Amino acid sequence: MNGTVRANIKAGQKVKIILKKDQRSGTLTEGIVKDLLTSAPVHHRGIKVRLQDGQIGRVQEIIE
Numbered sequence: 001m002n003g004t005v006r007a008n009i010k011a012g013q014k015v016k017i018i019l020k021k022d023q024r025s026g027t028l029t030e031g032i033v034k035d036l037l038t039s040a041p042v043h044h045r046g047i048k049v050r051l052q053d054g055q056i057g058r059v060q061e062i063i064e
Contacts, residue, residue, distance in 0.1 A: 001061075001062040002046075002060075002061070002062070003015065003017075003046045003047055003058065003059025003060055003061060003062055004042055004043055004044060004045075004046055004047065004059075005041070005042055005047070006036065006038060006040065006041050006042065006043075006047050007041065008062060009033060009036060009047050009049065009059055009062065010033065011033050011034060011035065011036070012032060012033060013032065013033050013062060013063075013064050014030065014031070014032055014033075014062075014063040014064045015030070015031065015032075015033055015049065015059050015060075015061065015062050015063060016028040016029065016030050016059070016060050016061040016063065017029050017031065017046075017049060017051065017055070017057035017058060017059055017060060018046070018057050018058055018060050019055060019056075019057040020056075020057065022057075028060055028061070029051075029055060029057060030063070031051035031052060031053060031055065032051060032052045033049050033050075033051065033052075033059075034049075034050045034051060034052045035049065035050040036048075036049055037049060037050060037056065043058075045058055046058030046059045046060055047059050
């Protein structure tokens, strides 16, 4: 499942995000969603979230 639709992402879900500093390399970071930061129902680059460890990035892949 992709991370461009806000309705697909819930707090507590395991996801892979891309951090701002990793956009050029494409390195993904895995974590659990704490907050959804994008209010729009759809975002073409991925819904922005905060992970439980405090990192912020855009969802590229939903694991669970």
